[in-house]
Amino acid sequence: MADTHLAEQRLESLIAGSPIASVISNPRVKDNPIIYCNAAFVALTGYGEAEIIGRNCRFLAGPATEPWLTEMIRSGVRRHAPVLVEILNYKRDGTPFRNAVLVAPIFDDEGELEYFLGSQVELEPDAPTTNANRRMAASIAVKTLPPRQREVLTEMAAGYLNKQIAHRLGLSEQTVKMHRAALMARLGAATTADAIRIAVEAGL
Known part of the structure; x- marks a missing residue:
């Protein structure tokens, strides 16, 4: 129980206080599911925490999500390397939004892959220089x-x-x-x- 509590505290320290929509996923479990999200992620996507936990981040994808950008994210995950892409995602109500998605690995004290950090920034429509x-x-x-x-x-x-x-x-x-x-x-x-x-x- 103590170890579980410490793990939860560590996850909270990573993203809980961030104004940027963020999640933590567990690559040691099949399909790398989200195990923790912050309030900013709930506010950005419109999904409740119970609808987020246990799912892979690709649940934000939709009909016009660019498959080559999805593959760039997958490649970063496979290589355990940070990757940043601007991809079309969808909120719970179906609203599409341009999303600057970061996925980065987090290793444990022994150098083994422990988590992935995912963070999302909604880019203003018709403002192509925003990310630049x-x-x-x-x-x-x-x-x-x-x-x-x-x-x-x-x-x-x-x-x-x-x-x-x-x-x-x-x-x-x-x-x-x-x-x-x-x-x-x-x-x-x-x-x-x-x-x-x-x-x-x-x-x-």
């Missing part, structure tokens, strides 16, 4: 980070936890935590999920 502007803003924000913080952010975007980042960069875990807190404050990232999204948007 987001990418530019992310790139500018990341460039303001000191080199070591950029290194830590790059490792975070690849799905590594503090312990693994410390090992990979030859730092103490406490130092990594310090850099992580500082870079998230500089980026205005409320959660790890938000920081990862900024990193991927910036091209890290």
